[in-house]
Amino acid sequence: MRECSNLRIHPSTGGNDTTRNLMTGGVVALNQFSDEYKKLAANPTLIETMVPEIVRWQTPISHMARTAKKDTRVGNVMLKAGGCVALWYISGNRDPDATDMPEAFIIDRKNPRQHLSFGFGIHHCVGYRLAELQLKIAWEEIMRRFRSVEVVGEPQRVCSNIIHGFTDLTVRLHSK
Numbered sequence: 001m002r003e004c005s006n007l008r009i010h011p012s013t014g015g016n017d018t019t020r021n022l023m024t025g026g027v028v029a030l031n032q033f034s035d036e037y038k039k040l041a042a043n044p045t046l047i048e049t050m051v052p053e054i055v056r057w058q059t060p061i062s063h064m065a066r067t068a069k070k071d072t073r074v075g076n077v078m079l080k081a082g083g084c085v086a087l088w089y090i091s092g093n094r095d096p097d098a099t100d101m102p103e104a105f106i107i108d109r110k111n112p113r114q115h116l117s118f119g120f121g122i123h124h125c126v127g128y129r130l131a132e133l134q135l136k137i138a139w140e141e142i143m144r145r146f147r148s149v150e151v152v153g154e155p156q157r158v159c160s161n162i163i164h165g166f167t168d169l170t171v172r173l174h175s176k
């Protein structure tokens with residue numbers, strides 16, 4: 001199988017839309033789940049497990065797709081050559097059979113890297129360690145400088161079925 005031509009957008013997306021929206025998504029998540037923010041303030045070393053949880057909870061790329069080169073069976077479904085399959089990472093990341101309480105943002109999950117946000121198989125994201133590192137450093141610096149980042153306006157979202165992100169988020173920074 002290969003990627004559908006209309007979805008060959010990743011080179012400009014990797015490490016840009018993705019990590020940027022993860023920084024915003026993390027702020028939104030911690031404000032929605034304020035007990036998790038308290039947990040983080042009490043123990044900033046939880047950034048380590050919080051980072052992959054942000055990646056799962058936000059899922060900055062909602063889906064990618066594959067085109068069958070030949071007739072292929074996937075589970076009980078027969079795919080004709082040329083048929084396209086959307087891989088909804090965002091849906092898999094909300095699967096209660098795979099993640100306990102998947103809608104919840106929990107910064108100290110036991111297996112936080114068990115998610116589909118970076119894809120799966122031979123095309124699994126090659127930049128995932130860099131993405132995690134960027135997010136880790138961003139949160140270490142935020143926690144060092146600010147008591148909290150408070151969301152004070154309704155998050156404005158990107159209108160896209162591929163990029164799951166934000167155009168605007170108004171926040172108030174509370175210094176230590």
Ligand code: HEM
Nearest residue numbers: 014015018019064117118119122123124125126127130131
């Ligand atoms: C949180 C940030 C990121 C997310 C959510 C993400 C997501 C993904 C996903 C879902 C794929 C699989 C595409 C597919 O199966 O067709 C992928 C592949 C890839 N990513 Fe990322 N990515 C991120 C950051 C980065 C960064 C920082 C880089 C580069 C430094 C990068 C480079 C790549 C490349 C080159 C591939 C293609 C790998 C291949 O086809 O073998 N990504 N990424």
